[in-house]
Amino acid sequence: xxxxxxxxxxxxxxxxxxxxxxxxxxxxxxxxxxxxxxxxxxxxxxxxxxxxxxxxxxxxxxxxxxxxxxxxxxxxxxxxxxxxxxxxxxxxxxxxxxxxxxxxxxxxxxxxxxxxxxxxxxxxxxxxxxxxxxxxxxxxxxxxxxxxxxxxxxxxxxxxxxxxxxxxxxxxxxxxxxxxxxxxxxxxxxxxxxxxxxxxxxxxxxxxxxxxxxxxxxxxxxxxxxxxxxxxxxxxxxxxxxxxxxxxxxxxxxxxxxxxxxxxxxxxxxxxxxxxxxxxxxxxxxxxxxxxxxxxxxxxxxxxxxxxxxxxxxxxxxxxxxxxxxxxxxxxxx
Amino acid sequence: xxxxxxxxxxxxxxxxxxxxxxxxxxxxxxxxxxxxxxxxxxxxxxxxxxxxxxxxxxxxxxxxxxxxxxxxxxxxxxxxxxxxxxxxxxxxxxxxxxxxxxxxxxxxxxxxxxxxxxxxxxxxxxxxxxxxxxxxxxxxxxxxxxxxxxxxxxxxxxxxxxxxxxxxxxxxxxxxxxxxxxxxxxxxxxxxxxxxxxxxxxxxxxxxxxxxxxxxxxxxxxxxxxxxxxxxxxxxxxxxxxxxxxxxxxxxxxxxxxxxxxxxxxxxxxxxxxxxxxxxxxxxxxxxxxxxxxxxxxxxxxxxxxxxxxxx
Numbered sequence: 001x002x003x004x005x006x007x008x009x010x011x012x013x014x015x016x017x018x019x020x021x022x023x024x025x026x027x028x029x030x031x032x033x034x035x036x037x038x039x040x041x042x043x044x045x046x047x048x049x050x051x052x053x054x055x056x057x058x059x060x061x062x063x064x065x066x067x068x069x070x071x072x073x074x075x076x077x078x079x080x081x082x083x084x085x086x087x088x089x090x091x092x093x094x095x096x097x098x099x100x101x102x103x104x105x106x107x108x109x110x111x112x113x114x115x116x117x118x119x120x121x122x123x124x125x126x127x128x129x130x131x132x133x134x135x136x137x138x139x140x141x142x143x144x145x146x147x148x149x150x151x152x153x154x155x156x157x158x159x160x161x162x163x164x165x166x167x168x169x170x171x172x173x174x175x176x177x178x179x180x181x182x183x184x185x186x187x188x189x190x191x192x193x194x195x196x197x198x199x200x201x202x203x204x205x206x207x208x209x210x211x212x213x214x215x216x217x218x219x220x221x222x223x224x225x226x227x228x229x230x231x232x233x234x235x236x237x238x239x240x241x242x243x244x245x246x247x248x249x250x251x252x253x254x255x256x257x258x259x260x261x262x263x264x265x266x267x268x269x270x271x272x273x274x275x276x277x278x279x280x281x282x283x284x285x286x287x288x289x290x291x292x293x294x295x296x297x298x299x300x301x302x303x304x305x306x307x308x309x310x311x312x313x314x315x316x317x318x319x320x321x322x323x324x325x326x327x328x329x330x331x332x333x334x
Numbered sequence: 335x336x337x338x339x340x341x342x343x344x345x346x347x348x349x350x351x352x353x354x355x356x357x358x359x360x361x362x363x364x365x366x367x368x369x370x371x372x373x374x375x376x377x378x379x380x381x382x383x384x385x386x387x388x389x390x391x392x393x394x395x396x397x398x399x400x401x402x403x404x405x406x407x408x409x410x411x412x413x414x415x416x417x418x419x420x421x422x423x424x425x426x427x428x429x430x431x432x433x434x435x436x437x438x439x440x441x442x443x444x445x446x447x448x449x450x451x452x453x454x455x456x457x458x459x460x461x462x463x464x465x466x467x468x469x470x471x472x473x474x475x476x477x478x479x480x481x482x483x484x485x486x487x488x489x490x491x492x493x494x495x496x497x498x499x500x501x502x503x504x505x506x507x508x509x510x511x512x513x514x515x516x517x518x519x520x521x522x523x524x525x526x527x528x529x530x531x532x533x534x535x536x537x538x539x540x541x542x543x544x545x546x547x548x549x550x551x552x553x554x555x556x557x558x559x560x561x562x563x564x565x566x567x568x569x570x571x572x573x574x575x576x577x578x579x580x581x582x583x584x585x586x587x588x589x590x591x592x593x594x595x596x597x598x599x600x601x602x603x604x605x606x607x608x609x610x611x612x613x614x615x616x617x618x619x620x621x622x623x624x625x626x627x628x629x630x631x632x633x634x635x636x637x638x639x640x641x642x643x644x645x646x
Contacts, residue, residue, distance in 0.1 A: 053574075
């Protein structure tokens, strides 16, 4: 036990250092040729106004959103896997991100968010909420792995189709092209206003989800055992559903759907911290943040002027991993 | 009772099947007739036209060829222009276009007009063009104009096709005169202009927009940074290079979209406190027509405003 705790803190420290490194790499990567020293001084002083504008208004929000969104997706993935006791659970695969994206699309393209900015995260959150409940209802309480995934596929393909429909119906000629952003996600040219808009929702979501540690440990013994240990199942359900909806909804509202992070990160970290779900929450959040920041740096390094969507890169890592996972679980289950 | 009911159903289904077959038969015969009949008449009209140099039934399927054709065609020559020419955002000749039949770029409607020449642009629906070519129509595709020279060449080509070479020469002369007559103060250094459109796109060197900006004695930031053609331009580069003027395209729709959010980014709003933001009407420069001189005129007057306060 003692050794496990030591190892847990080493993992946390290691991941924190990784997040900090990638955060600074994200700040230093970009098409404008700003030197490292110039970039870092521009964050505090206003000697070079153009550099300061680039750093504070373009690169800083991008890096901050990378941390917020990545951590949200990693944490939500770890919680969903523990709560549903299902190794394939993930916001993207369960359709939660897709419905959140649909909510955001409705908020933006109807013009609602122009009059009332918080409508954007609120509608996305509502979309995410509906998806979690739908998937839970469709798959039942003690669901088979595949039932849950199938329910997720149904929800996400429906939400994606509705997103496409909403964008096609918009009279703006650019709207139909923007489906790429909503299905694959991007952090390009987001601003500090996006950070402020999502921050309260994401922080609340983090608090709700991280309070679940002990309950998730108990749940790993089964629902009956958990309730005999004094865990209120309805309370856990409420916390898990609303926490996920808050995190994933707000993140998707400003960055679109970014898949696979919630799936890959907990799986990579589980062997390092042991199989107790509570031990996995903090490392998964940190791991999610590092992975998203790394992907966002890579997007800018590989093709600076092409604006490759983040979802492309996370799918490149995530899809083969997912296939391997399906293969492995099939062997275990069947 | 049961037997009679089932036999009734049988008779009913037999009858329906026969009825459906009959209807299908009629539909097929009708289709064959309508498809083949104009084909024959088309061949006939093609025969009569081979001798004559001047086309009489010209159909244009593209916003840019529409406007060139309207500028050049003789009376009665041009039959139809595309629906885009009726939209004030993109077209300079909305009123003029109302004199002609309107087509929506569909092969079927163009086919029924029995044109002797079809004018199309580079981006006109490829499938419709391929179909019309296969049906034996003469389709002339006009390349995109990347420079003032391309405009002159397209005018010449159009004049040649319509057998209106004199009118084409006249148009080119007017165009060159208009360009030469702009009085730009060349003693002041050329201000730096950045072309920045919705979705973070810009025009670098080898684009019509670049020629327009340069004709108004501006330096184009994108070509200054060695960017070529129509391409993405990261907001960061725009902010970091602090241009004197940001030239944007006009808003195409009041409906919200992310594409226009890139024009509302706080960094860009902040930059506008130093640099002017100038929305240039798309209709003057979306196509390579002589109307680009209007775009140059707008930019020249903007340049005067920019350079005036610096003079004592």
